[in-house]
Amino acid sequence: MDIQPVTLTGQYVYLEPVADKHIAGLFAIGQNADDWCYMPRPCFQSIEDTAGWVNEFKHAADTGQGLCFVIRSLTTKQVLGSSSYLNVRHKDRGLEIGYTWMAKKAQRTAANTEAKLLLLTHAFESLNAIRVEFKTDARNQRSQKAISRIGAQKEGVFRNHMIVQNGYVRDSVYFSIVAEEWLAVKSKLKAML
Helix, strand or coil, X not given: CCXXXXXXXXXXXXXXXXXXXXXXXHHHHCCCHHHHCCCCCCCCCXXXXXXXXXXXXXXXXXXXXXXXXXXEECCCCCEEEEEEEEEEECCCCEEEEEEEEECXXXXXXXXXXXXXXXXXXXXXXXXXXXXXXXXXXXXXXXXXXXXXXXXXXXXXXXXXXXXXXXXXXXXXXXXXXXXXXXXXXXXXXXXXX
8 A cells, every 4th residue: 555645535524735825724713622632632721732743744744654534614714623544564465544633613513424434435446445443432432423323343442542631641442444345335425424
């Protein structure tokens, strides 16, 4: 798998690789601590903090380790959130979709569903992935339901998997979609839009 920067366009949103031009928009919507409570890091504290986050993901893209996308409204061009390809395993043709967060106004809308459809379509149909995984904090029931809702299969729990905000030792729940399941998942996601 050769992950290159690409813009993914749907009916409601488009996803473009994170860049410096997105810093102000990300900071504007990424300051709500409640939205980040299950993330490995806290919400954005300043423009400089947001720029540091953007630079980390730009470095991951430069080294082939991942690709962070900014989710934008197709009609208003407003920044709605972010989602990323992470833990890319080139030889094994697998990757993770994660570090997803959405502005309050975009939560529980077609934006996140379509973003997942675009990311999964690109992973399976352009990158030729055979496995896409998702993980979430075991405390985050809403995220687990959302991941299951799109058709991912729960695989299990990694206990004491990560130390996150405030030193909390988190268990991570893993889900996956494999190539053989992709067409059914794709149909389900399209029906949800």
